[in-house]
Amino acid sequence: xxxxxxxxxxxxxxxxxxxxxxxxxxxxxxxxxxxxxxxxxxxxxxxxxxxxxxxxxxxxxxxxxxxxxxxxxxxxxxxxxxxxxxxxxxxxxxxxxxxxxxxxxxxxxxxxxxxxxxxxxxxxxxxxxxxxxxxxxxxxxxxxxxxxxxxxxxxxxxxxxxxxxxxxxxxxxxxxxxxxxxxxxxxxxxxxxxxxxxxxxxxxxxxxxxxxxxxxxxxxxxxxxxxxxxxxxxxxxxxxxxxxxxxxxxxxxxxxxxxxxxxxxxxxxxxxxxxxxxxxxxxxxxxxxxxxxxxxxxxxxxxxx
Amino acid sequence: xxxxxxxxxxxxxxxxxxxxxxxxxxxxxxxxxxxxxxxxxxxxxxxxxxxxxxxxxxxxxxxxxxxxxxxxxxxxxxxxxxxxxxxxxxxxxxxxxxxxxxxxxxxxxxxxxxxxxxxxxxxxxxxxxxxxxxxxxxxxxxxxxxxxxxxxxxxxxxxxxxxxxxxxxxxxxxxxxxxxxxxxxxxxxxxxxxxxxxxxxxxxxxxxxxxxxxxxxxxxxxxxxxxxxxxxxxxxxxxxxxxxxxxxxxxxxxxxxxxxxxxxxxxxxxxxxxxxxxxxxxxxxxxx
Numbered sequence: 001x002x003x004x005x006x007x008x009x010x011x012x013x014x015x016x017x018x019x020x021x022x023x024x025x026x027x028x029x030x031x032x033x034x035x036x037x038x039x040x041x042x043x044x045x046x047x048x049x050x051x052x053x054x055x056x057x058x059x060x061x062x063x064x065x066x067x068x069x070x071x072x073x074x075x076x077x078x079x080x081x082x083x084x085x086x087x088x089x090x091x092x093x094x095x096x097x098x099x100x101x102x103x104x105x106x107x108x109x110x111x112x113x114x115x116x117x118x119x120x121x122x123x124x125x126x127x128x129x130x131x132x133x134x135x136x137x138x139x140x141x142x143x144x145x146x147x148x149x150x151x152x153x154x155x156x157x158x159x160x161x162x163x164x165x166x167x168x169x170x171x172x173x174x175x176x177x178x179x180x181x182x183x184x185x186x187x188x189x190x191x192x193x194x195x196x197x198x199x200x201x202x203x204x205x206x207x208x209x210x211x212x213x214x215x216x217x218x219x220x221x222x223x224x225x226x227x228x229x230x231x232x233x234x235x236x237x238x239x240x241x242x243x244x245x246x247x248x249x250x251x252x253x254x255x256x257x258x259x260x261x262x263x264x265x266x267x268x269x270x271x272x273x274x275x276x277x278x279x280x281x282x283x284x285x286x287x288x289x290x291x292x293x294x295x296x297x298x299x300x301x302x303x304x305x
Numbered sequence: 306x307x308x309x310x311x312x313x314x315x316x317x318x319x320x321x322x323x324x325x326x327x328x329x330x331x332x333x334x335x336x337x338x339x340x341x342x343x344x345x346x347x348x349x350x351x352x353x354x355x356x357x358x359x360x361x362x363x364x365x366x367x368x369x370x371x372x373x374x375x376x377x378x379x380x381x382x383x384x385x386x387x388x389x390x391x392x393x394x395x396x397x398x399x400x401x402x403x404x405x406x407x408x409x410x411x412x413x414x415x416x417x418x419x420x421x422x423x424x425x426x427x428x429x430x431x432x433x434x435x436x437x438x439x440x441x442x443x444x445x446x447x448x449x450x451x452x453x454x455x456x457x458x459x460x461x462x463x464x465x466x467x468x469x470x471x472x473x474x475x476x477x478x479x480x481x482x483x484x485x486x487x488x489x490x491x492x493x494x495x496x497x498x499x500x501x502x503x504x505x506x507x508x509x510x511x512x513x514x515x516x517x518x519x520x521x522x523x524x525x526x527x528x529x530x531x532x533x534x535x536x537x538x539x540x541x542x543x544x545x546x547x548x549x550x551x552x553x554x555x556x557x558x559x560x561x562x563x564x565x566x567x568x569x570x571x572x573x574x575x576x577x578x579x580x581x582x583x584x585x586x587x588x589x590x591x592x593x
Contacts, residue, residue: 030406037399038392118392121443123357124384125407128376300375303357304390 031135098148106209207291313362325510341507416449437468545582
């Protein structure tokens, strides 16, 4: 920056560079990358939980041959439940971690940039508000679930290999163990669960949090939680009914028609076809789209706080 | 084509009028200093130009409507809002990567060249940098963009004098090429006097004064008047009079230079002195 260093390369007077043609998807791609730069907990949190699970599983390994041995004497359904238990705990914990990260991310992604005033920098670049909001939404609806799925898969593979080694060493049949687990079915079931529950069913939830994040000037968490709570309380007092509260509970617990954690293990896993015909799913997706558009519009008007 | 053209530009926040129907025309290749007291409406005007706020009236920036076409406009417009808007969590290299990713007119080698001349490390996080270094980084990013309009809103606020001087020196030496347009607001008026080609004063949402620097130098003269000639000098109707070191300094608008030379030492006033004089007269005018 000092004037006497003008002769240095790179400081030659601006020979007009011809603008490169930037494909329309590039601002979107880089907007997603920037979210991953800023919110490293998107992948660090599930990874940390996975590490803890693998570490904890080491202590279970000693008793594993005994557990598996007694499981082999059970009927097939109970046998499978017993064998799957560590895998389900691992998947459940990682999904839970990912869900919590999602909530914090959704609440901060449009609020944080206004609070730290960096929104003025982001808006000085040729990236539209809609692109920015859609990039943030796709972190919630694509990146986070994909990372959670991949880390779960990795963790389960490690657990499976550790178990197999221990069982093989103690003389039990590893093949029988694998056959009892049905890893491929388990994996498809998990993928199905991620797509239906964590993406499609939770979409309106995330979109609502993003809308509040774009709107509130302070305490986005309170603004996200208190109004729905107030509506539910009002309904209970005024009409003695609980439809709204019921709706919210159903949304949080994954919906009775969604392919839930236990449902995915049913042989007739294809309740998915039932799921896509649920009106609640489509209503939720419609709401999610409306919330996201509103968030994009708000971002356009909102400056730093 | 004018770079910025506004007609009847108006903006009110509730009952407070921030921009009171201003008309504005900035030609390409100018360096305009927008000067005014706090709350004069400078930042509001810039925000409207940058598509950050909706407004009433007509406004064209490089032929585009900034509120409707902000995204497209930002390919040709850069701005530095103030020192502290770069994301504090980011690494320097990440910022370069990101801007290179989204901006079609960003020259990465150029930005890296500018940064190499500073003490900024590519792996540093922005929160670890001093205020002056953040300003250097932002300027390096912006100067590597081949933009047609650069808007600077208090770009050197809170920087020490060395960084401030460097900032404007690099802007003039490494960036300004006579085709680009620069609009700058600052309270450190005197530091940019030699940089500007045009000058505009704003007060209470209006443009109260507007001239080129050539006009400024021809029109205004400041005379340090010898005490015995004070009465004669006052007879020439100075627009402002102030005391410094026991001498009277009188500011004249369109006065005869030869007449003035007889009264004392004549020089071009600083923008700050003219600003104080103009604003003082404004307030007297408002009080009457």
